[in-house]
Amino acid sequence: MNPTMLVAILMIPFFFLLLARRKVISQKEALLPSPPRLPFIGNLHQLGSIPHRSLYKLSKQHGPLMLLHLGSVRTLVVSSPKIVEEVIRNNDLVFATRPMSKLLDAMSNNKNDIAFAQYGESWRQMKKLARTHLLSSQKVKSMSFDRAEEVSLLLENIANETSRGNGVICLTEILNSYVTNVITRLVLGSWVTREKKALLSKLSHESSTLFYEVFFEDFFPNLKWLDVLRGSDRKLENYKKNWDTLFEEIIKNHGHESKEVNGKNNTYFMGTLLDLQHDSTLGVVLTNDQIRGLTMNMIIAGIDTTSTTLDWCMAELIRNPEVMKKVHDELRKVARGEDMISEELLGQLSYLKIFIKEVIRLHPPAPLLLPRESLQECQIQGYNIPKKTRLVINAWAFGRDESYWEAPEQFKPERFFDYTVDYKGKDFYFIPFGVCRRICPGMDFSMAIIEIALANLLHRFDWSLPSGITIEDMDMDEGGEVISFRKQKLELVPTASKVN
Numbered sequence: 185m186n187p188t189m190l191v192a193i194l195m196i197p198f199f200f201l202l203l204a205r206r207k208v209i210s211q212k213e214a215l216l217p218s219p220p221r222l223p224f225i226g227n228l229h230q231l232g233s234i235p236h237r238s239l240y241k242l243s244k245q246h247g248p249l250m251l252l253h254l255g256s257v258r259t260l261v262v263s264s265p266k267i268v269e270e271v272i273r274n275n276d277l278v279f280a281t282r283p284m285s286k287l288l289d290a291m292s293n294n295k296n297d298i299a300f301a302q303y304g305e306s307w308r309q310m311k312k313l314a315r316t317h318l319l320s321s322q323k324v325k326s327m328s329f330d331r332a333e334e335v336s337l338l339l340e341n342i343a344n345e346t347s348r349g350n351g352v353i354c355l356t357e358i359l360n361s362y363v364t365n366v367i368t369r370l371v372l373g374s375w376v377t378r379e380k381k382a383l384l385s386k387l388s389h390e391s392s393t394l395f396y397e398v399f400f401e402d403f404f405p406n407l408k409w410l411d412v413l414r415g416s417d418r419k420l421e422n423y424k425k426n427w428d429t430l431f432e433e434i435i436k437n438h439g440h441e442s443k444e445v446n447g448k449n450n451t452y453f454m455g456t457l458l459d460l461q462h463d464s465t466l467g468v469v470l471t472n473d474q475i476r477g478l479t480m481n482m483i484i485a486g487i488d489t490t491s492t493t494l495d496w497c498m499a500e501l502i503r504n505p506e507v508m509k510k511v512h513d514e515l516r517k518v519a520r521g522e523d524m525i526s527e528e529l530l531g532q533l534s535y536l537k538i539f540i541k542e543v544i545r546l547h548p549p550a551p552l553l554l555p556r557e558s559l560q561e562c563q564i565q566g567y568n569i570p571k572k573t574r575l576v577i578n579a580w581a582f583g584r585d586e587s588y589w590e591a592p593e594q595f596k597p598e599r600f601f602d603y604t605v606d607y608k609g610k611d612f613y614f615i616p617f618g619v620c621r622r623i624c625p626g627m628d629f630s631m632a633i634i635e636i637a638l639a640n641l642l643h644r645f646d647w648s649l650p651s652g653i654t655i656e657d658m659d660m661d662e663g664g665e666v667i668s669f670r671k672q673k674l675e676l677v678p679t680a681s682k683v684n
């Protein structure tokens with residue numbers, strides 16, 4: 185027998201050993217914890233009506249890193265800050281993109297936006313542009329005049345509504361229209377009519393509800409005809425048509441308003457974007473489609489998240505009278521008889537600020553953040569994660585993690601005096617605005633809207649529940665899926681504050 189043949193024969197057992205080892209490894213990969221699934225739909229039926237709660241429960245049984253199969257979509261669910269930290273530290277770039285889907289295409293104006301666009305040069309430029317020209321703290325500050333005017337209208341609206349009926353007002357609706365008014369004004373200008381504002385608010389809300397509409401095309405590509413049969417396609421077409429009509433009008437009204445405020449040129453987002461289209465120093469050419477995509481983002485991402493936060497804030501204040509008293513005491517000290525709290529005074533309201541943090545710890549408005557997808561194969565916790573795996577981060581679960589928060593179910597703003605933790609994406613156990621490359625760029629913008637409204641609502645009025653209703657009757661359950669609003673509308677009785 186020639187020596188080559190001998191070596192080949194001797195190698196055979198090694199070859200089989202190697203094969204066996206590979207099999208063990210791939211079996212280990214397949215052992216990524218995963219709840220049992222049904223044929224065809226996989227784990228879709230386990231999402232329930234409040235997915236962050238269902239996923240939290242599943243994570244208690246299957247661990248903080250689980251693999252779900254949503255139809256044919258492999259979805260990794262992370263419920264532990266430690267694992268998110270590992271993902272961000274080792275694979276931030278791998279998970280910097282968003283999945284593609286029929287709905288996200290519609291919401292992103294065919295990926296001409298920031299929130300739902302694929303990771304890449306165009307996304308990078310748009311995000312940089314938004315951070316520098318639209319949502320920077322300087323730009324946010326420059327719009328304080330508009331916010332102050334809208335807060336005055338909000339207070340007037342509450343006084344009028346109270347005098348009309350039995351004194352009970354639906355604060356949830358009033359807060360939603362305040363946020364719609366401010367955001368449409370800051371984004372589009374003050375020409376937007378009441379009807380258009382109502383339509384924009386409806387579209388923003390529809391975006392959140394459509395988010396969990398199952399489009400068969402996304403989960404079972406062979407069954408896309410079912411989308412036509414079930415009417416989902418028609419719903420989406422109407423949604424797109426409404427945006428088309430609105431944008432025709434927006435462009436017709438050019439939304440290009442400039443205002444001199446305190447000697448500063450205060451231009452709304454639409455105006456800024458149209459100006460930037462002619463700015464040769466920008467380094468990129470901003471298309472009309474991108475302007476539309478960016479504007480849609482500000483409205484879709486801004487209205488429901490911000491108004492939901494305000495609503496939870498007021499609900500928690502009513503449920504926690506001792507916290508309400510502390511907020512009031514601080515306000516009275518700072519206001520010193522002023523009729524309205526101005527933005528310059530907000531810096532002195534440290535208790536109000538930690539109170540808001542505590543609200544978004546327990547009620548993050550976007551509990552599952554926004555989905556991401558792996559751009560290439562990677563490893564998490566020793567498991568091989570293939571390319572195109574969807575990543576869902578349960579930030580709602582992080583706020584309840586006992587290894588990070590003492591008595592997490594208790595409402596206790598003071599914890600933030602001790603923890604000095606912030607929501608800017610550095611503390612992985614408190615990420616209501618997301619993390620890293622895909623973090624929300626609208627934090628300062630929304631906080632400015634929330635803080636000035638809350639300060640004045642509490643400065644000008646004392647708030648109580650309608651007669652016969654007690655704190656125990658308040659239902660603190662969430663409704664909604666992608667945006668976690670309070671299921672029960674907040675009805676309260678405001679009384680003009682005696683301090684003034």
Ligand code: HEM
Nearest residue numbers: 298299482485486489550553554617618619622624626630
């Ligand atoms: C309380 C209010 C808000 C909350 C809780 C919130 C939360 C979030 C979250 C969780 C994400 C996804 C982050 C991730 O994937 O890691 C996000 C993304 C985004 N948000 Fe916000 N948001 C709020 C307000 C706003 C406002 C007012 C705007 C704009 C006016 C805005 C614009 C955006 C945009 C453009 C993105 C996409 C970022 C990207 O994909 O790179 N958000 N937001």
